[in-house]
Amino acid sequence: MSTAVDGLSGVASTDIQLLGLVKTFHGSNGPVHAVRGIDIRIAAGETVALLGPNGAGKSTTIDMLLGLLEPDEGSVSVFGRPPTQAVAHGEVGGMLQKGDLIRDLTVGELVTMMASLYPAPLEVKEALELAGIVEIADQRTNKLSGGQTQRVRLAVALVSNPLLLVLDEPTVALDVEGRRAFWATMRAFAARGKTVLFATHYLEEADAYADRAVLMAHGVVVADGPTTEIRAMVGTRTIRTTLPGVEAHELTSLAGVSSVERRGEVAILHCADSDAAIRALLDVYPGARDIEINAAGLEQAFLTLTGDEPPDGGGRLSVADGSEAGLSGLGGGEGGLPGSGESGAGSEAFG
């Protein structure tokens, strides 16, 4: 495994490298192709979101990254080692998707017990402080709320003081306030120079807390880049206007408009270039009223990129070809589309 990775040029041993990973499960309903050939490289110190709907293959990918699951094909290298070795050296800390705590210990005792397994753990007190659970340190683990349990699990992951912290949908059980506190903790930890990978299907989390997002759908990576860039790639804004008596296909022919939805008298124009589109709209149809312009945000990027159809194989290309909004820059790292300067407006649209 390691020789294959060493053979590649330009791969630092401080990187995390997932190469050509394939995993198929064989169930009673036939094979499930959970992961169908993905390549992800994460540089030390990065915070990366693994983003995708349920069933995208995120957890399977994370299990292979952590050495909990052997890939059918491909290899994983964590700081130049196979994952099981990186784990054995205490370089990896994780919070898995599902899980509860073992009983008959207090929170403080449990975190102490786990800390004892690592070569260079944090002080237990520090981990409890980071996770914000100092005040429940003397409570039994089986008498906690769902949110408290999640924070104890985070403390267990943090106390290992890992180089790589992996969080699989860590905020599922949390309310809005709990989520905010959770991510504040995670950011404080990442600021120590740690590498963080977290899986989520909350788009706003990837947008707000990751340097970079890897979008997965149907077992392949459909986009990979800085969160701002991903939004720019899809880059659309929508113009919403009340405009009776005009057919959708007439609006589609306007400059800068890529597609149109009609909802009664309301037309929603998805625009590759909203500046050109609004000029053309008012020029041709001065009667258009109640006009709103919205940035699409990552939500739109997500829907456009992940779609419902499984891609035919070469995931990135086929999705780029199949999308409406001109994804020519996808995967190339260059946005080059309008809307790239926009960040705040769209993220309010979901939540």
Next chain:
Amino acid sequence: MTLTYLRYELLRTLRNRRFFLLSLGFPLILFFVIASPNRHVRNFDGSGISFPLYYMVGMATFGTMSAMLSCGARIAAERAVGWNRQLRITPLSPRSYFRAKVITGYMMAAITLVVLYAAGTSLGVSLTASQWLRMTGLILVGLVPFAALGIMLGHMLTPDSIGPAIGGGISLLALLGGVWFPLGGHGFLPELAQFIPSYWLHRASHVILGGQAWSTKGWIVMAAWTLILSALAARAYRRDTGRV
């Protein structure tokens, strides 16, 4: 494996009330209920063993089997909440994990033995120091296959099903091993009993008769069970962790 980890593992187990009920409370109460009225029977059913000694070791067999198999119950509970996956992403090796579980099981078994020995002594059981030691040694050796059985069941069953499985399994093993009552000298049951590990656990009481409490056959049966159950436990572990 660190001592801190083991210490908390033991602490957890000591705080578990269910353990004390099945491994300690139940055998202790049964011992007094059965042995008290018959405490003066010196030669129980022609075995050469006094009634209190027979049931002291019988109930110790029951309690220590339960203590070892309860390792499995803890493993099943940890699997159910995903804790074994959490442990697999720590530097704790599977070997150390099982070692901690087995040591914990033995610790609980030792508590059971001490308490039942005290109870037996209170009803007139009297052994020399050498006999106490040899008997205890045989029981501890005889628990090895039960440690393997516990690990195997822990990786095969759910927390809901493992309780009845352990309770029923121990009761059946106790019955077939002649722990509840002597099986007699002839016929199918006493023949079968010699292939049951609980029979040889209980047979440790024969140190009082002089000579070897375990025959060569006893050692072979125990070794065979240990090998078979260890292989099955390893297989159950691999299947369980490979599937996740």
